[in-house]
Amino acid sequence: MTASRLQHSLMATAVLALAATVTWLSFTQEPADAFLFPRLISVVFLSLALWNFARAMFGMARVGEGISADLVKKILPGLFVAIVFVFFAAKSLGFYVSSTITFLLIHTLYDPTSPYELKGWLRRIVTTAVFMSVIYALFSLLLKVQTPRGMFF
């Protein structure tokens, strides 16, 4: 399956907007010497982005599967858990506690076993405990990495 013309056009517009912003900033910011290389690259970037945009508009961009509603439905729960962990839970709950919850949640969300099966929960909890013990041993004991502690640890 390949992405629709509309989807390609939207992505090409986003890339063009990024290239235009980079070019505009490169040519308007000071000191000029610091932006010499960015100016050179941004001109190439903008030219390629325009070419890509034209190809998408004329329906010539055909590479890529694009995004479907089904894909969004499937990735959204996992992505949501990852974002909550990284941007909110890691600092407030503590790195290890929030990692454990994240691992268990994602494992449960994408495990083909029914969430109503007790055996499945036991397997998931054991897997999480084993994996997090390895991570703790590796990062905390071996590499001595100090992680944000938050409410717990």
Added chain:
Amino acid sequence: MEFLQYFGGVFEPIALLLLVGGTIGGLILGATPGLSPTMAVALLIPFTFHLSPTHGLILLGAAYTSTVAGGAVSAILLKIPGAPANIATALDGNAMARNGDGTRALQLSFLASGVGGIIGVLLLIFLTPVLAQWALAFGPSHLFWLAILGVTVIGSLDSRSFVKGLLSGCIGLWISMIGYDDVQGAERFIFSDALTGGVSIIPALIGLFAIPQVMEMFSKGREAAAIEQVRVSNYPISRSMVELFQSWRALSIGTVLGSIVGLIPGVGGQIAGLVAYDQTRKMSPHKAKFGTGHSEGVIAAESANNAMVGPSLVPLLTLSIPGSPTAAVLLGGLLIHGIFPGSDLFDNHPQVAWTFINSMLLGQVLMVIFGIYTAVWAARIAQVPPSVMASAVLILAIFGSYSVQLSMGDVYIMLVLGVGMFFLERFGFSAAPLVLGLILGPIAEANFIQGNLIANAQNGPLEYFCTGTLNIFLIVLVVASIAYSFWSNMLENRSAAAARKKQELAQ
């Protein structure tokens, strides 16, 4: 024969332990469908940060070597290539396993990988110092063009669309410029506090290679993976060894083609395996047997994709141009230790360079031994459910990004870049040129500025950057790589359009 002086370093207890650990870990990761060798090496980079440069590179080299070979295990036993480099192996390997010759196929694949790999590393040993000496003649303008060549070669050859490949390279170059400018200290493109220190290579590498794969696993939803592993029985290794050398034609074609493909930046193992398989089939008197479980198919494909590993490091270690996406990650691993490829590496850090290269030679032998005896076990581990794999890779990616500078900012950058890359990949953009732009950007900029200063004192930038034999040669290579990619893209589009027209007419 300078490399012989540094063999002792490989046998130090820590180095040996890392080599064995990297080899076994790489075999398991390589055998796991959905985990690419590039991602495996990217996830290991944070650990190397806590090691000496030599030990860090030994670990990365061992993982690189064995992930490529490990991919054959799942290709043979599960019919799922562990990496694109093992696609050709699955064609005959799985048929052999289904015919009851699974152990024979595994043994032949590891033995062929070992022979191909050793010859590839020997090429690396003998070609690298020569090219590194040649690189001494390079001035800032040449180094600038080389960095641009690195981005354009990978951008145009390693992508499904060459415009998007080059655009990915430009995005990488732009990301490399975020932060404070090195010469003037001016702020550039800092839109958030997390970007004040610029984008560090390690979180970027992890995000760009690991997070899209995690999201790809998410995209499968709650599907149960219906993988059927073929059962294997014992087979004497001595017979496989005899068979390997009786199949000298397949072994030679695979090794020679793999080595040549490896030397060409951006082409990669997938092409090496498929080209060697195809050429061996064409030259074999048993053409009809290919695809039905013929051992020559496995030998050609595996000797080729491992022979590619050593030579793919030649342009990387001498000219900073990685031969494959995994080599690009290795370049990141070198740079975080403040080591620059080229004459600097061999003149100022010979211990690091030669111990690393020697470890790859020993790694090939270890890969054969561990591969043969742990293959079936690795295939079982490789069947870990995607839900566990996705959670594990995500947590490892987060801990790995955080551990380098103990900064949550790095974790934010890793996640944002990774999610962005997933969506870009859905539209034909590619991570490898973006990473190359990110890694080679500072090298290109530093040489551009230095060259510009020299040019202003002479006859101006145009003459300095665009004249002279070497400059013109490099510019021609940049243009040729883009032109070749444009031409092959056009041919592909034409044949796709013809196929569509044919289909429409048939309907």
